[in-house]
Amino acid sequence: MNDEHVRAVDPEVADALAGEEERQERTLAMIASENHASKAVLEAQGSVLTNKYAEGYPGSRYYAGCEYADEVENLAIERATELWGAEHVNVQPHSGTQANMGVYLAMLEPGDKILSLDLTHGGHLSHGHPANFAGQLYEVEQYEVDPETGYIDYDALEKKAEAFDPDIVVSGYSAYPRAVDFERIQAVAEDVGAYHLADIAHITGLVAAGVHPSPVGVADFVTGSTHKTIRAGRGGIIMTQEEYASEIDKAVFPGGQGGPLMHNIAGKAVGFKEALQPEFTEYAEQVVSNAKALADTFANHGLDVVSGGTDTHLVLVDLRPSHPDLTGGTAEEALERTGIVLNANTVPGETRSPFNPSGIRAGTAALTTRGFENPEVREVGEHIVRVVDNPDDEGVLGEVSDRVTELCAAHPLYR
Structure with a gap:
């Protein structure tokens, strides 16, 4: 990418940026929350909108000179509405966690109750972990997946909700590979008089493409990230019904954030337009197909795939x-030495520290963006198994590294 002006002003940062571009080119990104944005999205995010304060919302800003900021934000809202079919969309959250904060601030009081999936079973920090603001401000109980099947135990969730009487039930997860029954969870929430927040941070693109069930129009609130499977500008989004629009907008600004990051919103608008093209549905279908091929490869070589497979990325x-x-952690480090970048992850029934847990999580969104299809993903899966089986064998690591280099060269990112 062109770094002419950065290099003239700050060669140290220019070197780091060049190094990161090279790292992405020569490694396989399999962290499930990562993807590769298009050059168009990158240009929008690096645009002159970086310079503009636009506190407030389109048509009601606290600063002058916002006509183009309004145009960009309105485009992002209109495209998100078309992609997901929501009645009301707020594209200002800086991240998926900030989106969740917006819902909590709008609908809960400190000390209210949240029922969410346990972090070690696939939940997220912002769903109520004690290290996060959500766990510090609210009373939290958590449900789990069935330890035998790896699937959410909806009956146990219902019983937990009846006993705990939460104010909000959270669905949507960061390490749960199966389709979510949003309607069942909505029914549980309604039965106990709670709101239902569906956090689709990981599956925004899959939902938009229709390859995963949608909670929009089912759950009271839907939050998500805009840079994972949807490949738009980095940030968050909240979708809800019109009846909650005012509370949500006030909770985002001025409740939890100041000025919106308009350059990020421009990246969202561009990415959403890309996702409205027919090719994006083909992409999302391939993401899921590739994930299934990866899961099958792992299982066929003796690795224990949680829940026996996947319905997602x-x-x-x-x-x-x-x-x-x-x-x-050891597996992650060995794999990174070969150019395969994924992450250590907790698993249901975790007995180790979350900083060095018992599992690994792999995603196919970024590989699919690079053009990988089932045969190549199966090959990558076989390389992962070889490294997991031989994490200290320098010969194996060298052979895998050489093949990763060849695969990356065959599927360049920005060259």
């Missing part, structure tokens, strides 16, 4: 049955 592996002495 991610595959979660519990290393304990096949490699009881191998931690996710």
Whole structure:
């Protein structure tokens, strides 16, 4: 990418940016929350909108000179409305966590109750972990997946809701590979008089393309990230019904944020336009197909795939049955040495520290963006198995590294 002006002013940062571009070119990004934005999205995010304050909302700003900021934000809202079919959309949250904060601030009081999935079972920090603001401001109880099947136990969730009497039930997850029954969770929430927040941070693109059930029009609130499977500008989004629009907008600004990051919103608008093209549906279908191929490859080579497979873009592996002495951290480090970048992850029934847990999580969104299809993803899966089986074998690591280099060269990103 062109770094002419950065290099003239700050060669140290220019070197770091060039190094990161090279790292992305020569490695396989399989962290499930990552993707590769298009050059168009990158240009929008690096645009002159970086300079503009636009506190407020289109048509009602606290600063002059916002006509083009209004145009861009309105385009992002209109395209999001078309993609997901929501009645009201707020595109200003800086992240998925900020989007969740907006819902909590709008609908809860400190001390109110949140029912969400346990972090080690696939939940997210912003769903009520004690290290996060949500766990510090609200009373939190958590449900789990069935330890035998790896699927959400909806009956147990219902019983937990009846006993806990939450004010909001959270669905949508960061390490759960199966389709979510949003209607069932909505019914549970309604039965106990709670709101339902569906956090689709990981599956925004899959939902937009119709390859995963949508909670829009089902759950009271839908939040998400705009840079994972949807490949737009980095940030968050909130979708809801018109009856909650005013409360949500006030909670985002001025409740939880100041001025919106208009350059990010421009990136969202451009990415949403890309996602409205027919090619995006083909992309999303391939993402899921690739994830299934990856899960099958792991299972066929003896790795324990949580829930037995996947319906989404991610595959979660519990290393304990096949490699009881191998931690996710050790596997992650060995794989990174070969150019395969994924992350260590907690698994249901976790017995180790979350900083060095018992599993690994792999995603196919970024590989699919690079043009990988089932045969190549299966090959990558086989390389992952070789490294997991031989994390200290320099010969194996070298052979895998050489092949990763060839695969990356065959599928360049920005060259």
